[in-house]
Amino acid sequence: MTNDLPAPATAASHSPIASGDTSPVASGKATPVVGRFAPSPSGRMHLGNAVAALLAWLGARSAGGRMVLRIEDIDPRSRHRDHALTLMDDLRWLGIDWDEGPYWQTERTHHYQEALDLLGQAGLTYPCFCTRAQIHAASAPHESDGTYVYQGACRNLTPQQVAEKSRLRHPATRLVVPDAQSADGTVRFDDLVFGPHEERLARDCGDFVVSRSDGIAAYQLAVVVDDGLMGVTQVVRGRDLLGSTARQIYLMGLLGFEVPQYAHVPLVVAPDGRRLSKRDRDLDLGALRAAGTPPQRVAGWIAHATGLTDDFCETDASDLVDAFSWERLRTHHEDIVVDEAALSLLRYT
Numbered sequence: 001m002t003n004d005l006p007a008p009a010t011a012a013s014h015s016p017i018a019s020g021d022t023s024p025v026a027s028g029k030a031t032p033v034v035g036r037f038a039p040s041p042s043g044r045m046h047l048g049n050a051v052a053a054l055l056a057w058l059g060a061r062s063a064g065g066r067m068v069l070r071i072e073d074i075d076p077r078s079r080h081r082d083h084a085l086t087l088m089d090d091l092r093w094l095g096i097d098w099d100e101g102p103y104w105q106t107e108r109t110h111h112y113q114e115a116l117d118l119l120g121q122a123g124l125t126y127p128c129f130c131t132r133a134q135i136h137a138a139s140a141p142h143e144s145d146g147t148y149v150y151q152g153a154c155r156n157l158t159p160q161q162v163a164e165k166s167r168l169r170h171p172a173t174r175l176v177v178p179d180a181q182s183a184d185g186t187v188r189f190d191d192l193v194f195g196p197h198e199e200r201l202a203r204d205c206g207d208f209v210v211s212r213s214d215g216i217a218a219y220q221l222a223v224v225v226d227d228g229l230m231g232v233t234q235v236v237r238g239r240d241l242l243g244s245t246a247r248q249i250y251l252m253g254l255l256g257f258e259v260p261q262y263a264h265v266p267l268v269v270a271p272d273g274r275r276l277s278k279r280d281r282d283l284d285l286g287a288l289r290a291a292g293t294p295p296q297r298v299a300g301w302i303a304h305a306t307g308l309t310d311d312f313c314e315t316d317a318s319d320l321v322d323a324f325s326w327e328r329l330r331t332h333h334e335d336i337v338v339d340e341a342a343l344s345l346l347r348y349t
């Protein structure tokens with residue numbers, strides 16, 4: 001099935017970096033690392049975001065690679081330019097820079113539509129009219145990340161049924177994944193931190209959404225198109241997205257993109273194991289900066305908490321480039337608990 005779909009025209013014609021003499025194929029050199037930050041500006045950057053951003057930057061810089069900044073503002077809840085500008089300021093404060101961007105997903109919707117058109121023309125998508133309640137009633141959430149496995153209720157609707165249902169509800173668009181028996185539907189990858197992974201798409205997620213019922217490109221599709229067109233070779237992000245990786249790799253193959261390396265990094269959690277969120281405002285970079293915490297303290301804490309350094313000391317992000325190794329992260333991939341000791345260290349209290 002994968003061979004039926006031509007590489008999208010966008011890969012050559014619109015990519016800001018896939019053409020010209022930077023192409024590894026054209027230059028004949030080994031593929032240079034292209035890393036990326038892809039923050040969603042829904043609020044102030046918290047420590048978990050800072051961990052992922054610093055490690056992504058170190059991953060690229062330690063290999064002599066480049067960084068791309070992409071603002072994932074496609075969801076209406078994330079369309080805050082002021083948040084995005086603050087986020088960029090926080091990154092610079094932490095000592096993190098980038099070579100390209102910012103790209104804004106809201107300015108790239110034509111790329112997502114082209115990919116959807118290609119998938120549709122190949123007969124790989126169909127409209128889904130199910131409500132969230134119907135999907136939850138039809139299946140149990142998957143153990144790994146709580147994703148509900150779609151059972152294919154709308155897979156075989158007749159054109160007449162589609163027309164009737166369309167009058168009542170705007171559909172989402174789902175991508176057909178190969179049947180459970182098909183070898184094509186098994187995705188394997190070797191995460192730089194979490195090691196080998198294997199997922200059977202039919203069993204672990206089912207046909208998945210590539211365009212939402214509100215007409216916005218689904219996260220999985222937008223990320224794949226962006227990473228593909230931007231020539232990203234190394235994706236470093238929180239381990240909460242480990243469960244999305246197989247779907248993204250599968251889409252990459254269908255759209256003719258090179259699959260990047262993936263590295264999922266620990267989350268930052270409260271002592272009760274709860275993920276830090278926007279509610280934990282005292283731990284966002286705005287609060288730490290206001291409290292007078294220097295960036296070297298935050299960078300040093302991250303390096304120590306992720307096992308890159310044996311002892312805590314204040315350090316510039318750039319001084320961590322030589323100490324960085326995936327091997328170190330592999331042996332320290334438990335979530336990072338912000339306990340009282342960490343709090344007082346970060347806030348000087």
Ligand SMILES: [Zn+2]
Nearest residue numbers: 128129130154
């Ligand atoms: Zn459905």
